[in-house]
Amino acid sequence: MNILIIGGGGLIGQKLARALAQNGTLRGVPITQLTLADINDPAPIDAPFPVATARCDIADPASVAATVTDKIDVIYLLAAIVSSHAEEDFDAGMSINLFGTYNVLERCRILGTKPVVVFTSSIAIYGGEAVDPLGDHSYPNPQTSYGAQKAIGEILINDYTRKGFIDGRAFRLPTISVRPGKPNRAASGFMSSILREPLNGQRATCPVAADFEHYYLSPRKCIENLIKGANLDAADLGQNRVMQMPGRTWSIGQMIAAMTEVAGPGPATLIDWTPQPDVQRIVSGWRWDIHAEKAKRLGLTADDSFQDNIRHYLTDDKP
Amino acid sequence: MNILIIGGGGLIGQKLARALAQNGTLRGVPITQLTLADINDPAPIDAPFPVATARCDIADPASVAATVTDKIDVIYLLAAIVSSHAEEDFDAGMSINLFGTYNVLERCRILGTKPVVVFTSSIAIYGGEAVDPLGDHSYPNPQTSYGAQKAIGEILINDYTRKGFIDGRAFRLPTISVRPGKPNRAASGFMSSILREPLNGQRATCPVAADFEHYYLSPRKCIENLIKGANLDAADLGQNRVMQMPGRTWSIGQMIAAMTEVAGPGPATLIDWTPQPDVQRIVSGWRWDIHAEKAKRLGLTADDSFQDNIRHYLTDDKP
Ligand SMILES: NC(=O)c1ccc[n+]([C@@H]2O[C@H](COP(=O)([O-])OP(=O)(O)OC[C@H]3O[C@@H](n4cnc5c(N)ncnc54)[C@H](O)[C@@H]3O)[C@@H](O)[C@H]2O)c1
Ligand SMILES: NC(=O)c1ccc[n+]([C@@H]2O[C@H](COP(=O)([O-])OP(=O)(O)OC[C@H]3O[C@@H](n4cnc5c(N)ncnc54)[C@H](O)[C@@H]3O)[C@@H](O)[C@H]2O)c1
Numbered sequence: 001m002n003i004l005i006i007g008g009g010g011l012i013g014q015k016l017a018r019a020l021a022q023n024g025t026l027r028g029v030p031i032t033q034l035t036l037a038d039i040n041d042p043a044p045i046d047a048p049f050p051v052a053t054a055r056c057d058i059a060d061p062a063s064v065a066a067t068v069t070d071k072i073d074v075i076y077l078l079a080a081i082v083s084s085h086a087e088e089d090f091d092a093g094m095s096i097n098l099f100g101t102y103n104v105l106e107r108c109r110i111l112g113t114k115p116v117v118v119f120t121s122s123i124a125i126y127g128g129e130a131v132d133p134l135g136d137h138s139y140p141n142p143q144t145s146y147g148a149q150k151a152i153g154e155i156l157i158n159d160y161t162r163k164g165f166i167d168g169r170a171f172r173l174p175t176i177s178v179r180p181g182k183p184n185r186a187a188s189g190f191m192s193s194i195l196r197e198p199l200n201g202q203r204a205t206c207p208v209a210a211d212f213e214h215y216y217l218s219p220r221k222c223i224e225n226l227i228k229g230a231n232l233d234a235a236d237l238g239q240n241r242v243m244q245m246p247g248r249t250w251s252i253g254q255m256i257a258a259m260t261e262v263a264g265p266g267p268a269t270l271i272d273w274t275p276q277p278d279v280q281r282i283v284s285g286w287r288w289d290i291h292a293e294k295a296k297r298l299g300l301t302a303d304d305s306f307q308d309n310i311r312h313y314l315t316d317d318k319p
Numbered sequence: 320m321n322i323l324i325i326g327g328g329g330l331i332g333q334k335l336a337r338a339l340a341q342n343g344t345l346r347g348v349p350i351t352q353l354t355l356a357d358i359n360d361p362a363p364i365d366a367p368f369p370v371a372t373a374r375c376d377i378a379d380p381a382s383v384a385a386t387v388t389d390k391i392d393v394i395y396l397l398a399a400i401v402s403s404h405a406e407e408d409f410d411a412g413m414s415i416n417l418f419g420t421y422n423v424l425e426r427c428r429i430l431g432t433k434p435v436v437v438f439t440s441s442i443a444i445y446g447g448e449a450v451d452p453l454g455d456h457s458y459p460n461p462q463t464s465y466g467a468q469k470a471i472g473e474i475l476i477n478d479y480t481r482k483g484f485i486d487g488r489a490f491r492l493p494t495i496s497v498r499p500g501k502p503n504r505a506a507s508g509f510m511s512s513i514l515r516e517p518l519n520g521q522r523a524t525c526p527v528a529a530d531f532e533h534y535y536l537s538p539r540k541c542i543e544n545l546i547k548g549a550n551l552d553a554a555d556l557g558q559n560r561v562m563q564m565p566g567r568t569w570s571i572g573q574m575i576a577a578m579t580e581v582a583g584p585g586p587a588t589l590i591d592w593t594p595q596p597d598v599q600r601i602v603s604g605w606r607w608d609i610h611a612e613k614a615k616r617l618g619l620t621a622d623d624s625f626q627d628n629i630r631h632y633l634t635d636d637k638p
Contacts (some may be wrong), residue, residue: 090428090482109409128477128558131456137448139456140474141559148478152471155459158447159467163409239447240460 001029002071006058006104007078008036011179012120012222014043015316016076019223021047026074027116027231037067038079058100061107068107074116074230077104082186083124083146090145097149105156109165117157118230119170121242123215125151126287135291136243143285154242161241169229169237171295174217174247174302177255178309180317187282191216194252195259195310198267199318207276208283210253215290217247217302218309220316225300232298244292246302258306263314320348321390325377325423326397327355330498331439331541333362334635335395338542340366345393346435346550356386357398377419380426387426393435393549396423401505402443402465409464416468424475428484436476437549438489440561442534444470445606454610455562462604473561480560488548488556490614493536493566493621496574497628499636506601510535513571514578514629517586518637526595527602529572534609536566536621537628539635544619551617563611565621577625582633 003026005013017036024031031049036042037056045051056067058079068075079100086093101119108115126134128141140151150172157168178199179192190207191214197204217225225245250258260268292300303309322345324332336355343350350368355361356375364370375386377398387394398419405412420438427434445453447460459470469491476487497518498511509526510533516523536544544564569577579587611619622628 129456137450137458139458139559141456141477142474143481143558145478145482148474151474155461155467155470155474158460159464162462163464239462240458 001026001031001073002033003031003074003076004035004037004068004072005076005078006037006056006067007076007080008053009038009040009042010078011176011181011219012226013038013076013078014045015219015223016226017045017047017051019227021045021049021051023227024048026227033071035067058103059095061103064103064107068104068111070111070113072113072115074118075104075108076226076230077101077117077119080120081146082184083144084187086146086149087144093145093149097146098152101153101156105160105166109160114164114167116230117166117168118226119153119157119168120226121150121154121170121172122147123172123174123244123287123290125154125172126290127285130287132287132289133291134287134289136240136294158241162239167234168241169232170242171225171229171245172243173222173245174215174290176219176222177216178313178317179219180313187279188214190279194271195255195267196313198270199259199263199310199313201270203270203272205272205274206252207274207279208252209275210256211251212283213249213251213288214283214286215247215249215288216306216309217245218312220312221301221303225295228298228300236298243294244290246292246295246300247290248302248306249288249290250306255306259310262307262310320345320350320392321352322350322393322395323354323356323387323391324395324397325356325375325386326395326399327372328357328359328361329397330495330500330538331545332357332395332397333364334538334542335545336364336366336370338546340364340368340370342546343367345546352390354386377422378414380422383422383426387423387430389430389432391432391434394423394427394437395545395549396420396436396438399439400465402463403506405465405468406463412464412468416465417471420472420475424479424485428479433483433486435549436485436487437545438472438476438487439545440469440473440489440491441466442491442493442563442606442609444473444491445609446604449606451606451608452610453606453608455559455613477560481558486553487560488551489561490544490548490564491562492541492564493534493609495538495541496535497632497636498538499632506598509598513590514574514586515632517589518578518582518629518632520589522589522591524591524593525571526593526598527571528594529575530570531602532568532570532607533602533605534566534568534607535625535628536564537631539631540620540622544614547617547619555617562613563609565611565614565619566609567621567625568607568609569625574625578629581626581629
């Protein structure tokens with residue numbers, strides 16, 4: 001089993017690589033090689049099998065051709081730029097999120113090796129005139145270019161699979177919280193930082209009210225689901241290879257109460273409640289009445305409680 | 320009012336040009352210039368205003384740049400290759416139907432003139448796991464590459480509009496019947512030829528049973544709707560610029576009965592009923608439980624009866 005993670009230097013790529021190193025197998029077969037490809041040098045990973053790192057810019061077909069070889073059995077296609085970045089720089093979003101995805105799929109088509117391709121879409125594909133409740137069969141009316149590019153990626157995954165060029169699977173990831181590390185350029189950044197910074201003993205600002213609701217998943221569960229996603233049997237997937245990944249809807253107030261329950265009353269006192277109308281305006285269009293019927297039927301799961309999300313952060317990620 | 324029809328040599332492009340020539344105005348403004356652009360030389364059109372023809376290959380950005388100038392107010396983007404062609408030649412479908420659409424939209428973005436862009440999508444975007452009844456808010460799970468490329472075009476039209484690069488409108492056209500002229504490479508070809516050939520005094524073959532149902536519109540109504548589509552006020556369109564164009568569901572038996580009612584019993588006797596399993600297999604996945612709520616609310620209409628479709632053919636098109 002030869003695995004390539006494109007975007008292997010990112011949060012999910014690194015955690016996925018570590019989980020694969022621990023498991024040692026994928027799709028029931030021992031892993032013989034793992035390659036982490038990224039536009040930035042990915043951090044190396046300790047594993048009982050060889051792990052290579054490679055520079056790759058998915059926006060460049062030649063770079064993709066050098067990275068995606070006929071030896072690869074499973075590709076995790078995680079490389080992307082996030083919503084606010086793609087919204088500010090339309091060109092970059094199109095060349096990486098849309099054409100980058102296309103370049104990888106085209107390379108697979110030309111190789112003719114029909115690899116399993118696991119693509120990370122996003123709940124950002126929901127929006128606009130899509131009707132609640134949202135899920136596997138919702139109309140994609142995204143209100144960001146990032147969401148539009150992900151919705152197009154989903155359609156490409158389905159068509160390249162239907163044509164027999166790849167064995168694709170696309171998962172609409174919930175917002176990941178608690179996301180470790182430094183804040184990124186996503187407008188959703190506060191949904192992790194109001195927990196992460198206080199749990200690390202630092203102050204944080206909450207730009208929305210306590211009753212703001214959203215759809216979340218912990219990094220640990222996300223990785224579990226991405227591994228299950230590759231393991232799924234093509235015969236069980238039907239005509240639509242795209243599905244919502246399970247998550248849960250919580251309000252900011254519920255998340256903070258969970259933090260207090262797990263870590264005591266201290267962290268919550270480090271949150272400054274400073275309404276930010278520009279952030280509120282963006283996130284008020286985001287959707288949370290989301291259901292993951294197909295993925296649940298196939299055995300993917302969400303966290304049992306937000307207390308679990310907090311515990312996973314403390315166990316897996318707290319510096 | 321300076322209008323560009325890309326795909327202006329095709330069936331709909333030519334009929335649209337003739338209708339514009341007759342009307343003399345669009346969006347309430349006198350037409351001062353019409354350009355018909357196509358990869359094949361479009362037939363010239365008589366009009367009370369100047370009509371130019373131009374060679375343009377939308378798959379080639381340089382050709383698009385030469386054709387789409389900052390003088391253009393309204394673009395009809397009709398150029399495409401049809402379903403069976405795009406299914407046989409994946410590369411051609413992607414470069415024309417997907418990248419061709421992208422090239423035109425990118426040219427508009429670079430010009431910064433925010434033209435009205437009317438895009439012709441198709442009911443081929445429905446399919447697979449999409450849930451009946453189908454319409455404006457259905458999940459696009461197309462089962463042809465043509466349908467996938469149109470579904471992507473829709474998302475691009477919405478995002479380029481949301482960003483303020485164009486004032487886009489996309490209509491999912493029903494199957495056009497009675498389509499005049501020679502059969503094309505569409506698998507739906509028989510849905511016109513079993514009427515057109517007999518009405519012209521020639522034999523035709525029906526590859527499916529009389530109870531086969533599908534969703535249709537006459538060319539005349541389609542053109543009317545495309546003109547109304549350009550006239551619509553952006554303020555009435557909401558967050559989703561994509562909508563189903565009204566049509567009606569008829570069985571093959573009902574269509575033939577309508578032909579007999581309008582043209583007498585002769586034509587129906589010219590139909591040979593020869594089941595073709597390969598055609599049946601393709602069209603059995605096509606969808607017909609389709610509803611055009613938004614477009615109807617905005618004043619677009621379907622034919623009143625299939626008798627009308629037959630009459631329009633006899634009046635407008637019969638050689
Ligand atoms: N984290 C979330 O909340 C979330 C939610 C929904 C979807 N997703 C999706 O999951 C995937 C992974 O997310 P993440 O949280 O690990 O993001 P991340 O930003 O941590 O990682 C993305 C990686 O892609 C790399 N990259 C960017 N442009 C590239 C290019 N042109 N070529 C090659 N590599 C490039 C970056 O260097 C980065 O290492 C992304 O596709 C993202 O859109 C994430
Ligand atoms: N007629 C239908 O039943 C129907 C149904 C749904 C959607 N549509 C869509 O409506 C539009 C017009 O349909 P039509 O029936 O007039 O089709 P048509 O085939 O008669 O016309 C399409 C025109 O596009 C031109 N073209 C093809 N490739 C081109 C390229 N690379 N650059 C420039 N021009 C190119 C062709 O030469 C042709 O003149 C198409 O987008 C089609 O997909 C039609």
